[in-house]
Amino acid sequence: MAVLPIRDRAGNALVDIRFVAEDELAQLVERAVVPASLVVVVHADVVLMVFDSRRKQWELPGGMLDPGETTRQAAVRELREETGIQGVDLTCVAVAEFDLSGPARRELLAVYRIDLQAVPLLVVNDEALDFRWWRPAEPVSDSMSPLDAKIASRAFHSPATGRR
Structure with missing residues (x-):
């Protein structure tokens, strides 16, 4: 997988991913704009x-x-709205830093992770038209966000999981 920074087809760049604990994230939120959250849902190494x-x-x-x-x-709500997954305990794992275009700006996004023991019942909706399980060792297809794939891979291999 590509080394940072990497860009998507819209010109947005993922410039850094830093592993942080929840208290470190809270300190960052006090000093910087963190307008969004992402969730890395892991089951059976996918x-x-x-x-x-x-x-x-x-x-x-x-x-x-x-x-x-x-x-x-936001992470809990978005996970429920986009997948139907609810009632899970998320772990804060990282902050992703982006240089975004249209308008040009730098933003941080909070990255959470959940490891599921069973395959959840996923609900197709207006935002999420389909679901797939992706193994982080697989190549990133043209139909996948390279930024999200990199975040998923890094969170999958985060120090907290013991995976390298």
Whole structure:
């Protein structure tokens, strides 16, 4: 998989992924704009990707914070809305840093992870048209967000999991 920074077809760049604990994330949120959260859902050494209805590509579940929401609350809500998965305990694993285009800006996104023991019942909806389980060792297809694939791979191999 590509070395950072990497760009997607819209010109957005993933420039860094830093492993952080929840308290470190809280400190970052006090100093910087963290407008969204992503969730890496792992089951049996594969990662859940959703087919985004708007961008027409495979991505991690997640999205923008609603007013007054924390990054954790947004991650839980977006996971439920996009997949139907609920009642799970997420672990904060990282912060992803982006140089985004249209308009040009730098943003941080909170990255959470959940390891599931069983395959969940996934619910197709207006945002997520389909689901697939992706093994991080597999090549990234043209229909997959290279930024989300890199985040998924790094979170899959995070120090907290013991996987390398």
